[in-house]
Amino acid sequence: MLGRSYIALQEYPLALRAYERADRLSDGKNAEALTGEAEVLALTDESELNGRAGRLIERALALAPDSGKALFFGGAVAARRGDLPLARARFVKLLGMDPPPNVRPLIEQQINAIDAQLAGGAAARAAGTSVASAKTPAAPAKAAGPPAEAPATAPSGGEAFVRVNVTLAPSLAAAAGSSPLFVFVRDPGHPGPPLAVKRLESRFPQTVSLAASDAMIPGRAFTSGQSVEVVARIARSGNPVGASGDPLGEVSYRVGRDELVSLVIDHVMP
Structure with a gap:
C-alpha cells in the first residue's frame, strides 16, 4: 500500500x-x-x-x-x-x-x-480504599552505588547503539518507589513513537544500552550518524505512555560519535 x-x-x-x-x-x-x-x-x-x-x-x-x-x-x-x-x-x-x-x-x-495495575486495584478495593486515595508511602530509591548495566545483550560489532548512564536527582528520590523506568530514543525532528525503548527497574545509577534490535516498529530504528534524543522516565502508573507528574530527564545523543553520556532525571512532566 x-x-x-x-x-x-x-x-x-x-x-x-x-x-x-x-x-x-x-x-x-x-x-x-x-x-x-x-x-x-x-x-x-x-x-x-x-x-x-x-x-x-x-x-x-x-x-x-x-x-x-x-x-x-x-x-x-x-x-x-x-x-x-x-x-x-x-x-x-x-x-x-x-x-x-x-x-x-x-x-x-x-x-x-x-x-x-489490576492487582494493585484489587488489593486497594479489598482494603476498602481506592488506588487514588491509598496512602502507601513510596519506597525510597535504592541507594547509589556502582552503575549497573541494564540486563540486555550487548550490541554486536558494527551495530548502531546508544549508551547512557541514568541517574536520579536527589530532589526526586522519593518519587521513584518501585515504578518502572522507561528509557527510549526518539527523533526530535519527527514526533511519534520512539525509535527504541526498554523497560527496566528504577535503579540508580544505571547504565543502559539501546540498539536497533530494541526498535518498537520493525524497520524504524536509529542509525549511525543520526542525532537523537534519549529520554528516561519513571512511569508512576506503570504505563509506557507518559502522564503528568512522571519524573523524567532527556539528553541529546549523536549515534556513532558519542559513547557513554550522562542522563539525569531532574524534572517532572507537567
Whole structure:
C-alpha cells in the first residue's frame, strides 16, 4: 500500500492522504487503511490515540479482529482510556499470534504492567480504599552505588547503539518507589513513537544500552550518524505512555560519535 511507503520515508501528510483515499474507495471497509490512518496520526501526535486515531482503531478491529497491528494499537488505546481488562485481552491475543522476536518483549512488558495495575486495584478495593486515595508511602530509591548495566545483550560489532548512564536527582528520590523506568530514543525532528525503548527497574545509577534490535516498529530504528534524543522516565502508573507528574530527564545523543553520556532525571512532566 502506498501509505506504507510514505511512512517509511516519514512523509506523514502524504501517507495520511493515501490511507484516507484507500478508506474512501473501500467505503470504510478496509481495516488496513483504517489502521494506517490511525498509525500516521499517532506518529504525528501520540495524543491522537485518545481521539480520532483511537476511533479508527476500534473500527479496524471490528472489521479485522485478528489484525496484529490493530490489536497492538488497540491495546494502547484501551489502556489510555483506563479499560485495563480489554487492553490486557488485546495484548494477550497478540502475543498468541507469534509476533516478531523484537516485538514480543514489549508486548509481554505491557501485559505485566497491566497485571500489576489490576492487582494493585484489587488489593486497594479489598482494603476498602481506592488506588487514588491509598496512602502507601513510596519506597525510597535504592541507594547509589556502582552503575549497573541494564540486563540486555550487548550490541554486536558494527551495530548502531546508544549508551547512557541514568541517574536520579536527589530532589526526586522519593518519587521513584518501585515504578518502572522507561528509557527510549526518539527523533526530535519527527514526533511519534520512539525509535527504541526498554523497560527496566528504577535503579540508580544505571547504565543502559539501546540498539536497533530494541526498535518498537520493525524497520524504524536509529542509525549511525543520526542525532537523537534519549529520554528516561519513571512511569508512576506503570504505563509506557507518559502522564503528568512522571519524573523524567532527556539528553541529546549523536549515534556513532558519542559513547557513554550522562542522563539525569531532574524534572517532572507537567
